[in-house]
Amino acid sequence: MRVFQVEDNWSMENARIGSRPDPLPGPGEIRIKMKASALNYRDLIVPERGYGSRMKTLPLIMLSDGVGIVESLGEGVKHLRVGDRVCPLFFQSWIRGGEPNKKKLLLSLGCEMDGTMAEFMVLPEGGVALAPVHLDDLEASSLPTAAVTAWRALVTESGVKPGDKVLVQGTGGVSLFALQFAKILGAYVILISSSDDKLSKVRAMGVDETLNYRSIPEWGKRVREIAGGDGVDHIVEVGGQGTLPQSLRSIRTGGTISLIGVLAGGKMDIPLGPIVTRHVRLQGITVGNRDDFSNMAKAIAHHRLHPAIDRTFAFDEIHHALEHLSSGQHFGKITIKH
Structure with a gap:
């Protein structure tokens, strides 16, 4: 599968499109065919190892935002079906609600573990949430990080x-x-x-x-x-x-x-x-958990909200997308079509 990852050494120059074997879901896991991803400011910091020694060893697939379609199920998956459209959660270690602690903030996508900029992702069933049905893929891809952060700040906290x-x-x-x-x-x-x-x-x-x-x-x-x-x-x-x-x-x-x-x-x-x-x-405020995402998604659906999308880039234009993010000229979210 095609991926965008930091290879060899920590630097933006070493962030490039590469390939990895297609992943297969194990027990309790799902495989997602990714449809879109979105950028956050942290994606400018990650390639420079800006979050220190806690980061995953290289290579590291980048980005924490995305949406995709459940393509296959591992043994024992109970609550999802093939064809469901889901967003991977920012924190894979903070699934249930409650107060944050060190353990819950341990594993985030595109930093301590591989992120969304890949053709396929394999995650635990609990590591995703259903996307609002009225949003298109680009809009839905923008939710896991920025939207949950805003919701956590204003509503949960x-x-x-x-x-x-x-x-x-x-x-x-x-x-x-x-x-x-x-x-x-x-x-x-x-x-x-x-x-x-x-x-x-x-x-x-x-x-x-x-x-x-x-x-x-x-x-x-x-x-x-x-x-x-x-x-x-x-x-x-x-x-x-x-x-x-x-x-x-x-x-x-x-x-x-x-x-x-x-x-x-x-x-x-x-x-x-x-x-x-x-x-x-x-x-x-550091994003939130699946409860935050699910409650937010219900509100977005009820009020028929649409995220503000600035520009959309193709998968192989990711460096141009990051440059646009760095310029500070964007209004809303910058998205990547897979």
């Missing part, structure tokens, strides 16, 4: 409710899923970006207020004003070091900041006093 005020940063995959989920939860959503064109697009998606943070560098004060003076209830924080100071100015006393990305720097260089004295909850 925080319980956002009607009338809450939510601040979303940027227009990448997690951010746009957060916008969509916050709106179906009945929240008032403010979104910041450096692009007026992208801000125009999110207004068409139903965002309540937008800010260009290049035009308003001290956007935290303006966010508080928009939120009524007290600040927002929840922030989907994807910038990290470069945006946290303004996020702390934006959040209300007792509010929650979900730290999901560190696109603007990965070090903590902020005053900690306001977090303590204002009882701010700063929580890290």
